[in-house]
Amino acid sequence: MSHHLKPRFAHETRPAAIRAAIRNGLWRRSTECLAPGYVQANLVVLPANEAAAFQLFCERNPQPCPLLAVLPPGDPRVPAPLAADADVRFDIPRYRVYREGRFVTEVDDLRDLWRDDLVAFLLGCSFGFDGALLAAGLPVRHVEQGRNVPMFRTTQPCLPAGPFRGNLVVTYRPMPAALVAQAAAISARYPLLHGAPVQIGDPASLGIADLNRPDWGEPVVAQPGDVPVFWACGVTPQAVALESRVSLMITHAPGHMLVADLPIAALAERTLSPVRP
Numbered sequence: 001m002s003h004h005l006k007p008r009f010a011h012e013t014r015p016a017a018i019r020a021a022i023r024n025g026l027w028r029r030s031t032e033c034l035a036p037g038y039v040q041a042n043l044v045v046l047p048a049n050e051a052a053a054f055q056l057f058c059e060r061n062p063q064p065c066p067l068l069a070v071l072p073p074g075d076p077r078v079p080a081p082l083a084a085d086a087d088v089r090f091d092i093p094r095y096r097v098y099r100e101g102r103f104v105t106e107v108d109d110l111r112d113l114w115r116d117d118l119v120a121f122l123l124g125c126s127f128g129f130d131g132a133l134l135a136a137g138l139p140v141r142h143v144e145q146g147r148n149v150p151m152f153r154t155t156q157p158c159l160p161a162g163p164f165r166g167n168l169v170v171t172y173r174p175m176p177a178a179l180v181a182q183a184a185a186i187s188a189r190y191p192l193l194h195g196a197p198v199q200i201g202d203p204a205s206l207g208i209a210d211l212n213r214p215d216w217g218e219p220v221v222a223q224p225g226d227v228p229v230f231w232a233c234g235v236t237p238q239a240v241a242l243e244s245r246v247s248l249m250i251t252h253a254p255g256h257m258l259v260a261d262l263p264i265a266a267l268a269e270r271t272l273s274p275v276r277p
Contacts, residue, residue, distance in 0.1 A: 013035050013036065013037075014035070015035045015038050015083065015259045015260060015261050016084075016085070016261065018031075018034050018035055018259045019083070019086055019091040019258075019259055022090075022091055022092065022093050022259075023087075023090045023091055025108065027093055028093045028094055028108065028256075029093060029256075030093075030148040030255035030256060031093065031127065031255070031256060031257045031259055032127055032130070032142070032143065032148060032149065032255060033143055034259055035259050036131040036134070036135075037131050037135075037263055037264060037265075038128070038131075038259060038260060038261065038262065038263055038264065039068070039082070039124070039125070039128045039193070039260040039262045039263070039264055039266075039267065040125040040127040040128055040257035040258065040259055040260060041068055041069075041082070041083075041122040041123060041124065041125055041257055041258040041260055042122070042123040042124070042125050042234030042235070042237075042251070042252055042257060042258075043088055043092060043095075043120065043121070043122060043123075043250070043251055043252040043257075043258060044120070044121040044123065044237045044249065044250075044251050045088070045110070045118050045119065045120045045121070045249065045250035045251070046118070046119055046121070046246065046248065046249055046250075047115075047117050047118060047119070047247065047248055048073045048117045048118070048119050049117075050162075050163070050246055050247070051070070051073075051119040051121075052162075053161050053162025053163060053164055054121065054161070054162075054164055054237075055067070055070060055121070056161040056162065057158070057159075057160070057161035057162070057164040057240070058121065058123070059161075060158075060159040060160075060161055061158045061159055061168075061236070062191070063194055063195055063198065063232035064158065064168055064169065064194070064232040064233060064234065064236035064237075065123050065234070065236060065237065066123055066124040066191065066192045066193070066194060066195075067121065067122075067123060068082060068122045068123060068124055068192060068260075069082055069121070069122040070119065070120075070121055070122075071088070071119060071120040071121075071122075072119075073116065073117055073118065073119050074115070074116035074117065074118060075120075076088045076089045076110075076114060076120060078091075078122065078258070078260075080261075081261065081262050081266070082122065082260050082261065082262050083258060083259075083260040083261050083262070084261055086258065086260070086261075088110070088120045088122075088258065089109055089110040089111060089114050090109045090110070090111070091258055091259075092252050092256055092257065092258050093108075093253070093256040094106055094107075094108065094252070094253035094256040095107050095108070095109070095110060095250055095251065095252060095253060095256075096238065096250070096251045096252070096253050096254075097113065097248075097249075097250050098238070098241040098242065098246070098248070098249040098250075098251070099247065099248055100245050100246075100247060101241065101242050101243070101244065101245030101246070102242070103242070106253055110250065113250060118250075122258065123234045123237075124190075124192040124193040124194060124234070124267070125193060125194075125234050125257050126149070126171055126187075126193055126194045126231050126233065126234075127149075127257060128190065128193040128264040128267070129186065129187045129189075129190045129193045129194070129264065130143060130149075131264060132186050132187070132189075132190070132264060133183055133186055133187070136182065136186055138175070138179050138182065138183055138186070139175070139176065139179075139223075140173060141173065141174050141220045141221065141222065141223070141226070142173070142217075142218070142220045145220055145221060147217070147218040147219075147220055148216075148217040148218050148254070148255040149171045149172070149173070149217050149220075149255065150171065150172045150211070150214035150216075150217040150218060150219055150220055151169055151170065151171050151172070151214055151215055151216040151217045151233050151235050151254060152169065152170055152172060152203075152206070152208045152214055152215055152230075153167055153169055153207075153215050153239055154167055154168045154169065154170055154206040154207050154208065155167060155206065155207030156168040156198075156206060156207070158236065158240065163244045163245075163246055164240050164244050164246070165240065165243060165244055166236070166239050166240035166241075166242070166243035166244060167236075167239060167243070168198070168206075168232060168233075168236055169215070169216075169232075169233040169235045169236040169238070169239050170198060170199070170206060170208075170230040170231060170232060170233050171194075171217075171230065171231050171232075171233045172203075172208075172211060172214070172220070172228060172229070172230055173229050173230075173231070174220065174222035174223070174226035174227065174228055174229065175226060175227055175229045176223070176225050176226055176227070177225055177226070177227045178225075180200055180227050180229060183197075183229060184196050184197050184200070184229075187231065189268045189269050190264060190267055190268060190269075191267075191269075192267045193264065193267060194231050194232045194233070194234070195231075195232070196231075197229050197230055197231050198230055198231060198232050199228075199229075199230040200227065200228075200229050200230075201227055201228055201229075202228075203228050203230070206230060211228065216235055216254035216255070217254060217255055235254050237249070237251060238251050238254070
């Protein structure tokens with residue numbers, strides 16, 4: 001399968017067309033910059049007997065795990081208005097599989113892994129508010145540099161629920177000092193896309209030793225006068241999977257999201273009641 005979107009898709013802004021390209025194997029890279037202005041979603045899939053505990057984990061840790069939807073057991077179809085006609089088995093460019101606390105493999109789809117007892121969770125993603133930052137004229141360095149956003153494990157523990165426990169993961173966006181307050185105010189308007197920063201400056205306070213060595217994503221080059229700014233990240237459940245040793249967790253590959261139909265404006269300054277099984 002090609003790892004490059006055909007040129008006619010390079011500037012595609014319609015989420016349904018992007019999902020079709022992903023489903024047909026035409027895009028296997030990060031979804032950053034695709035469909036600006038629309039929500040993107042992280043994925044977590046678990047056996048039904050683990051679902052209630054994970055939902056409680058999300059409710060206790062809403063910044064890294066803002067719930068957009070919880071699908072019924074065995075049902076891979078994404079509800080409207082989030083992403084009509086989308087299917088979590090096929091419409092994400094890359095998936096990761098964890099078993100018993102170990103990363104096992106990455107796959108292009110979930111055709112051979114899907115079961116009737118699996119429950120899919122869709123969580124908000126900061127790629128959505130990146131579009132809002134850019135629309136306001138703020139620089140987003142990883143977008144400027146054509147890189148997947150850098151993500152870091154921290155030493156900050158999440159609140160546990162059942163077997164789910166582990167530390168927060170954050171995304172890193174260097175921002176000119178004079179624009180930090182504006183960036184924080186813009187992102188705070190979107191609590192379902194991780195909301196306001198969790199840390200401004202001082203990476204060491206999060207246990208981050210080297211900003212040039214992210215745990216996921218790619219390093220970015222800060223510009224003179226930039227300040228480190230960190231937001232909660234939807235890759236947190238993947239770190240939790242490793243720590244908690246759950247029997248099976250399937251997720252998106254970091255940076256490879258479900259591109260939804262819902263405009264980010266629909267989530268401004270509000271929360272949604274997630275669809276429940």
